[in-house]
Amino acid sequence: MRLPLALTATATAVALALTGCASAPEPQAEPGASSDLVEVRGDFGETPRVDFPTPLVPDAxxxxxxxxxxxxxxxxGQQALVGLAVYNGTTGEEIQEPQGxxxxxxxxxxxxxxxxxxxxTGLSCAREGSRVVVVIPPEDGxxxxxxxxxxIGADDSLVVVFDVQEAFLPKANxxxxxxxxxxxxxVTAPDGRPGITVPDREPFETTEVEVLKQGSGETVEDGDRVVVHYTGVLWDDNTVFDSSWESGAPASFIVSEGSGSQVIPGFAEALIGQQVGSQVGVVIAPEDGYGDAEQAGIPAGSTLFFVIDILGVV
Known part of the structure; x- marks a missing residue:
């Protein structure tokens, strides 16, 4: 049975309605007497020089x-690249060398x-380009x-300085x-998770890629490391066999047409040449997937279908 164009268009309309329900995120914490006492010197992205009176032990x-x-x-669920400096808020001691x-x-x-x-909670106050001071009481540490x-003792607070150097998209936009x-x-839920329905028909004979959402960001090139969310299902029975959404964190892979690729050929083919912010669907024929070998519960000779959100290029 072929899926009619009208049904596909309806699914697209439903996806638009669902994603439109999401509101802009808001910080889950606020500045306070403790965080305002932390003095940080130095340029964004460079190792900070941090001073504060001790002890700093806020109620929240x-x-x-x-x-x-x-x-x-x-x-x-969002991934970011940060510089990180951590201190014992009770003693003022540096817990580890600043990193990143x-x-x-x-x-x-x-x-x-x-x-x-x-x-x-503290990182919910940050955006790409933010330098944020977070003071954490023991119960939240x-x-x-x-x-x-x-x-760090049972009564010790933490003082953390973050420089958010890059923030990847939480979902395709x-x-x-x-x-x-x-x-x-x-059909995409408000948080970005895809719902997939494979049609009751024979699979395509070759690997086929469709852009489900067209992004406008950086173009993925051969050999790039990409940050993605994805869900993969078996064509035969629509069973989900792998999903970064279920693991709670995006995945990062090198995609290449050559030997350096960290993903199966069909997955790389779906991403190379696409733009960040895009969501792509790819039907992967067995020869571009796992071929005649069974792989982690995927039967030999399986046709696969992936929905992939391209969140960024590292």
Whole structure:
């Protein structure tokens, strides 16, 4: 059975309506007496010189944006590249050498359930280009257990300085496009998660790519490392076999037409030449996927379908 164009157009309209419901993110913490007492000297992106009176132990996590960034505030599940300096807010001692500043590669961080509550809350005050001071009380940090390895006791607070050097998109933000008849239907929830319906028909004989949302950002080139969200399903039964959305964090891969690629050929083909902000759908024929070998529960000879949000190029 072929999926009619009208149904595909309806799915696109529903996706527009759903994504339109999302509101701009707001910070989950505010400046306070503690965060405002932290003095940070030095240029954005360079190793900061940090001073503050001790002890600083606020009742709740506080954040002060010292250098204003641009765009939306960070949200759960979003990945950013940061410089990071961390101090014991009770003693004033530096917990570790600052990382990700100057000539050092910035650190990738993802806001999510596995992040300390205070860091997750504090980073919600940041945007790309922000320098943010976050002061975290013990209960939002390491709690009653502290962290002996870092020299943090049960009653110790944390002072953290972030320079958010780059923030990747939390989801594709391009303009929806209508796909051909017979292509799987995709409806996107407000948080970006795709819902996929594979049509009841034989799969395409070759790998086929459709742009579901057309972005306007940087173009992915052969050999680039990309940051993506993706969901993959089996064509035969629409079973999800892998999804970065389920893991709670975007993935990062090198995509190449050659031996340096970290993904299967069909996945790389779908991304090279596309723009950041795009969402692409790709039907991957077995020869461009895992071929005749079973792979992590994927039957041999399987045709695959991926929905991929291109969030950035590193």
């Amino acid at each position: 996590t506080q954040c002060t944006e010292l250098v204003e960034g641009e765009g939306d505030y960070l949200v759960d 500043f100057g000539d050092q590669d910035p650190l990738p961080v993802v806001l999510g359930a596995n992040t300390l509550t205070g860091l997750r 390491f709690g009653d257990a502290g962290n002996a390895g870092l020299g 391009g303009s929806p496009r209508i796909t051909r008849d017979g292509f799987p239907a995709v």
